[in-house]
Amino acid sequence: MGIILEKTPIILNKIPGGTIAxxxxxxxxxxxxxxxxxxxxxxxxxxxxxxxxxYATRFDFDRFGxxxxxxxxxxxxxxVAGTVVKKMASPLIRIYRQMPEPxxxxxxxxxxxxxxxxxxxYSVVKGVDKIMPVDVYLAGCxxxxxxxxxxxxxxxxxxxxxxxxxxxxxxxGQESGARRxx
Amino acid sequence: MPIEEKxxxxxxxxxxxxxxxxxxxxxxxxxxxxxxxxxxxxxxxAEPDVGYLHRGIEKLFENRTYTQGLVLTxxxxxxSSMHNNLAYCIAVEKLMGIEVPARAQYIRALVSxxxxxxxxxxxxxxxxxxxxxxTPFLHAFREREMIMDLFEMLCGARxxxxxxxxxxxxxxxxxxxxxxxxxxxxFFPKRLKEYDALLSFNPIFMDRTANIGIISKxxxxxxxxxxxxxxxxxxxxxxxxxxxxxxxxxxxxEIPLGQTGSTWDRYYCRMREMAxxxxxxxxxxxxxxxxxxxxxxxxxxxxxxxxxxxxxxYGHIEASRGDLGFYAVSEGEFSxxxxxxxxxxxxxxxxxxxxxxxxKIADVVAILGxxxxxxxxxxx
Ligand code: SF4
Numbered sequence: 001m002g003i004i005l006e007k008t009p010i011i012l013n014k015i016p017g018g019t020i021a022x023x024x025x026x027x028x029x030x031x032x033x034x035x036x037x038x039x040x041x042x043x044x045x046x047x048x049x050x051x052x053x054x055y056a057t058r059f060d061f062d063r064f065g066x067x068x069x070x071x072x073x074x075x076x077x078x079x080v081a082g083t084v085v086k087k088m089a090s091p092l093i094r095i096y097r098q099m100p101e102p103x104x105x106x107x108x109x110x111x112x113x114x115x116x117x118x119x120x121x122y123s124v125v126k127g128v129d130k131i132m133p134v135d136v137y138l139a140g141c142x143x144x145x146x147x148x149x150x151x152x153x154x155x156x157x158x159x160x161x162x163x164x165x166x167x168x169x170x171x172x173g174q175e176s177g178a179r180r181x182x
Numbered sequence: 183m184p185i186e187e188k189x190x191x192x193x194x195x196x197x198x199x200x201x202x203x204x205x206x207x208x209x210x211x212x213x214x215x216x217x218x219x220x221x222x223x224x225x226x227x228a229e230p231d232v233g234y235l236h237r238g239i240e241k242l243f244e245n246r247t248y249t250q251g252l253v254l255t256x257x258x259x260x261x262s263s264m265h266n267n268l269a270y271c272i273a274v275e276k277l278m279g280i281e282v283p284a285r286a287q288y289i290r291a292l293v294s295x296x297x298x299x300x301x302x303x304x305x306x307x308x309x310x311x312x313x314x315x316x317t318p319f320l321h322a323f324r325e326r327e328m329i330m331d332l333f334e335m336l337c338g339a340r341x342x343x344x345x346x347x348x349x350x351x352x353x354x355x356x357x358x359x360x361x362x363x364x365x366x367x368x369f370f371p372k373r374l375k376e377y378d379a380l381l382s383f384n385p386i387f388m389d390r391t392a393n394i395g396i397i398s399k400x401x402x403x404x405x406x407x408x409x410x411x412x413x414x415x416x417x418x419x420x421x422x423x424x425x426x427x428x429x430x431x432x433x434x435x436e437i438p439l440g441q442t443g444s445t446w447d448r449y450y451c452r453m454r455e456m457a458x459x460x461x462x463x464x465x466x467x468x469x470x471x472x473x474x475x476x477x478x479x480x481x482x483x484x485x486x487x488x489x490x491x492x493x494x495x496y497g498h499i500e501a502s503r504g505d506l507g508f509y510a511v512s513e514g515e516f517s518x519x520x521x522x523x524x525x526x527x528x529x530x531x532x533x534x535x536x537x538x539x540x541x542k543i544a545d546v547v548a549i550l551g552x553x554x555x556x557x558x559x560x561x562x
Contacts, residue, residue, distance in 0.1 A: 042206050044213060045235055045558055046260035049304070049341055053330075056307075056323030072206075088213055088234045091205050117253060120245060121238040142341050 026163055033076075033102070034159040037152065040075035040095070041068040044082025047109035047142040051081045054145035064152060072098040077155070079148075080134075083111040083118060084125040096132050104159070106151050107134045110141045117141065203546065205234045211308060212557030216534070216550070220543060228538035228546075230531055235561040243521035248274055248348060248488040251521065255508075256342035258523065259559040261304055264297040265501035266559075267346035272427055272497030273508035274348050277490045283478040284429070285470065286350035291428045292466035293336070293345060294499075295459040296363075299370070300329045301502035302452045305554045309449060310381055312551040313390060318381050325373055328366050335359055348488060350480030360467055367460045367467075374457055382453060388446060395537050395549035397443040405533045408526050409504025410455065411553060414440030414447035421500040428499075433465050445552040452554070489516055503527050503554055525559040 011022040043051060055061050055068060069075045072095050084092060096103070107128050110116030115126035128134060135158060138151040204215035213234035219227040239258060243251050255266040268290055275282065282290075307322030330340045335356050337345040345352050381387055397407070402415040412419060420437045422430040438454035440447030469475070490512040498507035504526025513519040530553055538546060 040206075043211075045237075046257060046341060048212070049260060052304075052308075053323060053327070053340075057320045058323070058327045083235065083237055085234065085236055087236065088205060091234075095206050117257060118237050118239075118242065121242055123236050123238045144340060 029164055030160050030162055033162075034156040036065045036067075037077045037104070037155065037159075038067055038069045038075050039077040039079045040072055040099070041070045042079070042081075042095070044080065044084065044088065045111065047081035047111070050142045050145055051079055051108065051148065054148050059145040059149065061149070061152075064149070064156075066152060072096075073100065075099055076102065077104045077106065078132075079106050079108055080112040080128045081108040083116070084128050084131070085123050086125060087123070089125050089131050092128075093131055102162070104135045104155055105132060106136045106138060106148075106155060108138045108148060108151070109143055110139060113137050113139060201543070204231075211551070211555055214531075214550075214555060214557060214560070216538075216546070218538070218543070218546065223543045225538050225541050225543065225546070228535050230534050232528070232531070232557075232561050235557040237558075237562065239562045240521055240523060243518055245517065247516050248490070248518065251518070252346070252348070253344055256344055257558060258525070258562065259501060259503065259506070259527075259556045260342060261556055262294075262297045262301040262502040263341065263343050264293045264345065265499060265506060267344065268294055268428070269497055269499045269501065269506045269508050271346045271348050272499065273495050273510045274488070274490070274497075276495035276497055277493060277510050277512055278348075278488065280349045280481050280484060282350055282428075282481055283476060285354075285475050285477065286479045286481075287429045288466045288469050288475075289351050289355065289479065290346065291430060291433065292363075292463055292470070293333075293343075293351075294428070295462045295466070296329055296332065298459045298502045299456050300326050302456050303329075305452055306377060306381070309551045309554075312547050313387060315381060315384075315387070318377065321373070321377065321380065325370065328369075332359065332363055332366065335362070347480055349484035350478070354477070354479050355470065360471065363463065363467060367463050370460050371457060374453065377453065382450060390545075391446040391449060391548055391552070392444055394541060394545045395445040395448075395552060397533065397537060399443070401533070401536070402443065405529070405536070407504070407530050407533060409501070409530065410451040411448055411504065411530045413437065414451045415443035416441055421498060421505055425498070427497075432469075433462050435459075435462050445548055448552040487516065489514065498524065501526060503556065503559070504530060506559075523559075523562055525562065527553070527555045528560045528562075531555055531560060 009024055009027055013020045053059060078096060078099065107113050111118065112128045115124050118124040119126065125131060136151045136154050138147055140147055199220045201218045201220060203218055205213040215231040215234065217229040217231060218225055239254050242254055252267060252270060255270040256263040258266050303322040303326045307319035310318030333343060334340055337343050337352060397415050399415045399417055402412050402417060416439050418437060418439055423437060435458045438451050440451050492512060492514045494511045496507055496509045498505055506526055507524035509522040510518050511520040538549060541549060
């Protein structure tokens, strides 16, 4: 992901032997963050297969700097791809807490949004936002890999608006109920 | 200080250790948890813990009509949705005494075999990743995308199709579909050879898988295994041959068998099954292109609202992972009184507690991966 100069708050000054660029810390840090979103390799149910397809040959998520990591300690995006059931809820929260700040969550698929086809099941958590803050909701059962790409782009937009003085992720403040608009 | 002589006489105490594998582990293919007790690096006890994806599907069937229930079956074994659709339809058709027209039967066999290839390709790709080879994953998904395109032409969905209907299938094959499918079956056997060169006969891969996780014939029968896990031990059992459905008795194919029941055998059984499936697809296409085949794709006189009489029926098929069965009990209502699903992975995984004992910790992932588990079906 390069930097598009026209859309950037940047001052360029020629000096002998090169150019000096002056920009805001917010812009620079956000640019770095959004160009290397590393999700956790973690699938819950059917949606995970479409997530895998997104990493694989045709869709190739690496282009966006999205590269799966197997451990929560190295990940900054949690893709909740699938149905969250009550037994899985507490391990899920534990994994979420193990991720370093700033961290983001995409609820992938109708199950993670609201329970989906299992809206009346006794054992399903009706939406992962009941247990953790969510940045982007992605509808579909299962969403296509293209849709997942769109969700990641939306997340990048959101990261682009973060300010360092808040010193945490785009999800900051969501736990108290106040959501930031895109 | 002089060293006491006794120190050397004392036997070394082996470290007892407890390792919790999962539910979030990259190679459990979902959310299986295995509690491993170890002495050094040898496993002394393994306890699989299921239920991290228990969605209560069997109970939900009781709140859905028979037609709505079809949608839930897709979500069981999401890697081979067509098989789940088919087994459910067969059970309900038996319950209601519906005869499926010939064209629909061939289409059903055709799409199930395509789905079998797609499912085994995922196994091939992810098993490579488990063992530490990433390239097969990219190859497998390249071919799988071709099948996904075919399915998308057929029913608009990539993963969960709901293509079958009680009494037949939803749509006829679209134009150009046959040609595109033939293109795939012509191209695929060459790719299988490539996979063999890439992974199957790779010496490192064989060393890692050939002598571990061995299941004997007797054990396999005692534990009630089915599918490639059973056939890898040399037991010749395949529902397609022994209780043919969907005109499998009119199609010619072989059942690949393994010899030793090792992890590699289980892997290679699946690879050979894919070649057979490609052959079956060709035969189905041949049969479907005959002019004298009636164009019906759904049985005549299937009511819009299904209300079977009191009774029960069991329909089972050979899914990608084994013998998948649906047991429907009707009390004469719009929805089933009880729907039980005999899930092959659930039964196959039980043997893990036996064969993991004595294995090394490094082999656990290789053994587990060779079972090709899908948690959606196991936990239901
Ligand atoms: S939203 Fe649909 S595809 Fe995704 S996990 Fe739920 S049932 Fe499966």
